Amino acid sequence: MPGAIKRIIQGRPFGHPLHPMIVHLPIGLWVLSFALDVLGWLGIDGLIRPAFYALLAGLAFAVLAAVTGFADYTDVRKDHPTRPTATKHMLLNVAAVVVFGVSALYRIHQSQPDWLPTALSAIGVILVSISGYLGGVMVYDDGLAAGRHRRRHQPEQTHKVDAAPDDGYVAVMEADDLPENTPTRVEANGHVMVLVRRGGELFAVQEYCTHRCGPLSEGTVEGANIRCPWHRSTFELRSGRVAEGPAKVELKTFDAREDDGKILVRIPAA
Amino acid sequence: MDWLKHILQGRWLGHPLHPALVHIPTGLWPAALLFDAIATAGGGGNAMLRTSFACIAGGLLVATLAIPTGLAEFVEIKPGRPARRIGVYHMILNLIATTLFAINLWLRWNNWRDAWTVTPLQLTLSVLGVLVLFVSGYLGGRLAYDRGIGVGRMSKDKWRRIAEAGHANLPPTKGE
Numbered sequence: 001m002p003g004a005i006k007r008i009i010q011g012r013p014f015g016h017p018l019h020p021m022i023v024h025l026p027i028g029l030w031v032l033s034f035a036l037d038v039l040g041w042l043g044i045d046g047l048i049r050p051a052f053y054a055l056l057a058g059l060a061f062a063v064l065a066a067v068t069g070f071a072d073y074t075d076v077r078k079d080h081p082t083r084p085t086a087t088k089h090m091l092l093n094v095a096a097v098v099v100f101g102v103s104a105l106y107r108i109h110q111s112q113p114d115w116l117p118t119a120l121s122a123i124g125v126i127l128v129s130i131s132g133y134l135g136g137v138m139v140y141d142d143g144l145a146a147g148r149h150r151r152r153h154q155p156e157q158t159h160k161v162d163a164a165p166d167d168g169y170v171a172v173m174e175a176d177d178l179p180e181n182t183p184t185r186v187e188a189n190g191h192v193m194v195l196v197r198r199g200g201e202l203f204a205v206q207e208y209c210t211h212r213c214g215p216l217s218e219g220t221v222e223g224a225n226i227r228c229p230w231h232r233s234t235f236e237l238r239s240g241r242v243a244e245g246p247a248k249v250e251l252k253t254f255d256a257r258e259d260d261g262k263i264l265v266r267i268p269a270a
Numbered sequence: 271m272d273w274l275k276h277i278l279q280g281r282w283l284g285h286p287l288h289p290a291l292v293h294i295p296t297g298l299w300p301a302a303l304l305f306d307a308i309a310t311a312g313g314g315g316n317a318m319l320r321t322s323f324a325c326i327a328g329g330l331l332v333a334t335l336a337i338p339t340g341l342a343e344f345v346e347i348k349p350g351r352p353a354r355r356i357g358v359y360h361m362i363l364n365l366i367a368t369t370l371f372a373i374n375l376w377l378r379w380n381n382w383r384d385a386w387t388v389t390p391l392q393l394t395l396s397v398l399g400v401l402v403l404f405v406s407g408y409l410g411g412r413l414a415y416d417r418g419i420g421v422g423r424m425s426k427d428k429w430r431r432i433a434e435a436g437h438a439n440l441p442p443t444k445g446e
Contacts, residue, residue: 016411024407028297032328046383049317050324057301081432132290133283139414140285141425146418192436208438212422213429231418240439252439
């Protein structure tokens with residue numbers, strides 16, 4: 001998918017992810033549809049068509065939500081701890097669409113409360129409740145898409161290396177794979193850090209923000225500093241010191257150099 | 271009253287309650303406008319209007335529940351932070367949207383069973399309510415995705431463990 005289209009589907013020009021905007025519609029409409037079923041069983045009549053229309057509209061918007069969801073999914077680093085949650089979220093939602101789709105078919109000619117479409121909707125509501133919960137986990141526990149609209153680079157899988165240090169240094173990646181001003185996540189002998197090449201220099205600081213452990217590799221380089229995407233704490237790349245809060249504690253820094261086409265970082269002695 | 275604030279913040283749920291609840295009105299009120307528009311364009315008749323009515327009513331019910339959860343989030347934002355001002359605008363706009371839809375519901379209260387058209391006033395209220403909601407909802411999203419309100423609040427222990435495994439320098443924990 002061309003980068004520009006994907007960026008629009010993700011909502012980057014709006015400064016706000018699109019997927020979380022659109023999902024309100026299927027969630028609200030499917031829950032309403034089920035509630036109308038229940039009210040119908042409780043004796044209020046005239047709700048059968050409304051329950052069908054609400055469910056159908058929910059399906060239509062769910063398809064739109066799915067497109068934006070897939071676009072977001074492709075931006076989740078493959079080794080991000082929350083990727084399995086994202087996969088489960090997606091599968092639950094696909095299942096919900098199928099279940100509500102079948103429920104819709106039974107409602108086309110429905111004229112009175114019917115246990116099967118109601119049961120299907122109940123299952124569907126349970127599925128989206130779980131997947132919605134997981135959506136909340138991804139955003140509020142794991143910070144997915146927080147600050148994403150500010151960054152320009154695509155987070156890649158971590159460059160992971162386990163090697164015996166040579167004079168304290170470990171080769172972690174090819175120098176050609178580190179573009180200018182692009183935070184790049186690296187794990188060297190268990191030390192997780194972010195590398196930045198800037199103005200002919202190489203910087204390496206710890207990956208985890210000292211505020212709430214946000215991913216600096218998904219943040220932004222601003223002048224001589226790096227900014228955390230979650231709550232905007234800013235640190236000097238050279239020294240690791242806090243330039244702007246809410247963080248209060250400095251980052252660990254590592255010495256990094258380029259040699260023979262490779263980037264090397266110095267690992268502290270165990 | 272900390273216990274009440276913590277319940278409203280969703281600490282029992284493991285993540286903020288306010289964003290979960292607001293899905294209902296934020297989904298249903300634009301849907302009400304959609305159904306109003308379809309009814310106005312001639313489709314669906316009374317059944318479409320009942321659907322619209324149900325959307326407005328359902329949205330209002332849950333919006334009312336969402337209000338205290340929103341306040342519980344608001345009081346956590348430190349004064350002086352940009353998020354505080356955004357939060358105030360978000361709150362005021364939400365109250366306006368809720369009022370517009372409450373009036374809209376009241377106008378439909380007596381004839382939802384047999385009305386066949388949306389009156390111009392009802393349709394206007396739906397349009398205005400949704401426009402206000404789009405702005406207030408957008409600001410809500412900015413609070414989460416641009417300012418990080420609620421992000422990482424209840425997952426500190428989990429991320430601390432991950433960061434420690436990655437040999438990060440971290441603030442001392444309370445016991446140290």
